[in-house]
Amino acid sequence: MDLQDVRKIKVARKKRHRVGRGQGSGWGTTAGRGHKGQGQRSGNVIRLHFEGGQMPIYRRLPKKGFSNSPFKLRYHVVNVGDLEHRCEAGAAVDLEALKAVGLAPKKAKFLKILGWGEVTKALTVSAHAVSEGARRKIEAASGSVSILRTRPAPRPRGVKKQRPAANARGES
Numbered sequence: 001m002d003l004q005d006v007r008k009i010k011v012a013r014k015k016r017h018r019v020g021r022g023q024g025s026g027w028g029t030t031a032g033r034g035h036k037g038q039g040q041r042s043g044n045v046i047r048l049h050f051e052g053g054q055m056p057i058y059r060r061l062p063k064k065g066f067s068n069s070p071f072k073l074r075y076h077v078v079n080v081g082d083l084e085h086r087c088e089a090g091a092a093v094d095l096e097a098l099k100a101v102g103l104a105p106k107k108a109k110f111l112k113i114l115g116w117g118e119v120t121k122a123l124t125v126s127a128h129a130v131s132e133g134a135r136r137k138i139e140a141a142s143g144s145v146s147i148l149r150t151r152p153a154p155r156p157r158g159v160k161k162q163r164p165a166a167n168a169r170g171e172s
Helices: 080-086 095-101 132-140
Strands: 075-079 110-114 124-127 144-147
Touching: 075 080, 080 110, 080 132, 095 110, 110 124, 110 132, 132 144
Parallel strands: 075 110, 124 144
Antiparallel strands: none
16 A cells, blocks of 8 residues: 555645735735724734723623622531540530530531541530531441521511510600
8 A cells, every 4th residue: 555545534624714915815905804993903902891992881780689698608617537536425516515625616607517537436416517428427436416407497478577566665
């Protein structure tokens, strides 16, 4: 077999559009940039969403709306391996106990226990959330897990909040 026997691979390939190569090509002179103005000059780069210097739409529109971010539950995470090292056998583990031991910061409001590490001590864990692996490990070490509420109990539809009596608010 010789090189001349190898056929060219026939793949549809469109020719590159070469602009600025003389008037006969149809894309000479201005090379598709038009006459005068910002886009015709060399070195021109117009950033995305640029509106020619007028006040951009993201600044013209009013900023309003709602974000759920302030209401997001932020858990402080502790692994069962940390509980093994820092807690006594048979200890009651809750957020206040972990703050006292130094495993949780003072600002922490919600506690989540994760399953990284091993537990050999029987612990009574009260947390707002517990992973399945952590629950299995704690219960395998003859400990117990209880889940605390993170939000108040929902009110049934149509039931309004109890308001204080008029006298209690200082009205007559």
